[in-house]
Amino acid sequence: MLNWKEVPQLPKAQGRIEAIDLARGVAIGLMIISHAVSGLVGMRHVPDWGMVPIHFLTKFSSSLFILVFGIALAVAFLSHTQSDDWPQRRLKLWVRAIEVWFWYKVLIIIEMLPFSSPSDIVDTLLYGRFAIWVEILGFYAIALLWVPLILPLWARTPLWGRLATIAGLTAFSAWLQGFSFGGYELLKAFLVDHEEHYAWGQLSRAPLILSGLLIGEALLRCYFDATLRRRLILWLVGSGALMVGAFYGIAIAGGDVHGAMMAVARNVGKHPPGINFMLFSVGGALVLLGLALAGGAAAAKVLLPITLVGSDALKAFIFHIVMIFLVLRFLLEGEGAYSYPQALGVGGVLILGAALWIWLTRWMAAHR
Template sequence: MIRLNQPPQLPALSPRVDAIDLARGIAIALMILSHAVSGLLGIRQVPDWGMVPIHLITKFSSSLFIIVFGIALAVAFLPKTGAADWPQRRLKLMLRGLEVLFWYKALTIVEMLPMFTTQDIVDALLYQRFAIWVEILGFYALALLWIPWTLPLWCRMPLWSRLLAPVVIGVLSVMLERHFHFWDSVILKALLVEDADHYTWGQLARLPLVMLGLLIGEAILRCYGEPSTRRRLVAALAGVGAVFLLGFVALSLPELDEALLAVAWNAGKHPPEVPFMLFSVGGALIILALCLLGGRSAARWLKPLTVIGTDALRAFIFHIVAIFLVLRLLFDAWQVYSYPQVLGIGLMLILLAAGWIAFMRWFREHSR
């Protein structure tokens, strides 16, 4: 029986869950598809039938990626926060954050080379401005440097406070974004709660999604081992996702078509607004529910996506280098291809990223 005053109940579970890898792989695949379109063609060149439904569906990716980040922290690290070796595990997470931070800065150069001056690139490296397509990696890097310090506190919090925390942080983030001046530092504001003039993922603005992932991760630890409890978890996630999507529809009526098009155009994405987040998080939860329902069988049938999910950083590096360094800079492929061709390139990059990860894994295993 679940009690609102109890701390997390965290039974042991393998840190490598195929369904989580598949969900992460779907998030990255949708991101690759979106980046291929916007990076090679530009959103303004996308036909209406491409904006809705194709480009619209890619709006699930960012929320799904951040939620799965929280789930992975819960499954792999929350049960270990009280162990004697927790400082070493925390250090491992932070070193991973430094690795991601390095690649974030390296890929910032790659992204900006075809379009910006040297001074613009230097400014971005020094946090005086921001890129666009690689900023989700910047969020991930900074989060890995500070969130590990909070995980033991999360494990001591009663359930009612863990359930309330995402709401409190979300409201606080909105209030700060709208009413606090951040000592006249737009960059600090963008990093913490986001700013309309910068395409960033704020640490506080997106923290509720990480917390949601932690809560789902706790539920996976408790429920995933038994088919009956897993089905209840799947039903709960799908139900909440459906409620979010219905909430989006209710807010959008009677101009639902215009609202869908606005979401496809990223209206309300940065800083996050309620309609966009209802749509994005609702779709993400339904995808996650389907992955958990399919389990190992779905992960096997969708093997390329699962492979991408096992090494998301390598997949992210691969597609940014392919789009901006190879295609845009070396082959001058900006607005050269039609929308269907760009979609084909995006799908090809998904398969190539999976192949690259599999090859590098094979190479490491046979080069020892």
């Protein structure tokens, strides 16, 4: 039975939980497929059979990625917030934020090289505008600055307070969508998303991070007990299925199910978050997360390339952006040179290439 006044009482993880890497790898793999197609072909040139179901299903990626970000923070750091070494662990997260922010800026240059002027690139580097494909990295860099500040408070907050915070932030960010922010579109995009910019709002995505913290807490309590683990998996898959079902219920009520699916595939409701998009994206993310936990270490070994990609998300992200935009699009002038099926194939090869690159760099580091 739930104790609404309960604060986190977290055991230490008994070794690395490979299922988290697998879930993160699935999110990155879907992202790589999407970026390969949009970067090399352009979404305007994708045939309808490619939008639904292929790019319809890639919309699980962003929500799964953010949820796993919160889960990983809970598993690795939440139980240490009351210990003497917390300042050192917090500093480690801030150093990671600087590393991610550095690569975010480098990848902005790489993304924009094929089609932007130097002045536009500099303007983007100075936050005069936002890029597109690498903006998720900018979101994580900033989130890694403020999340460590709230983790100690989160660890002392009763369950009802944590749930109220998630609900309150969701409502607050939706309410802020009605404000113009004095005409400062970039500020609005930075905080709560803006339909004209591809930035990820810190406030509008914070509920997903905090939900990940809750799931991470449950994961630490349940993962190493078979009975509790099954209950957690059923809860995740069931909740996700209900959300996806709600999406289809709304679509059926609107009389155009295929149109609703096409709208999600075309990112309608992604920036800012819309109810249809988020029901489908978050629901699918919860189902995929539950399936990854059900597969556990065995599935992580069978799907080793995906797990490797998920074990070093930053390296995989850098690899695929460099290959798509610097190598294929800029150096080889490959924009428009690929058919849609070829771009899908490139995406699959890049997933395997990222896994190989991560394995190779680790092997080299181990044999120095």
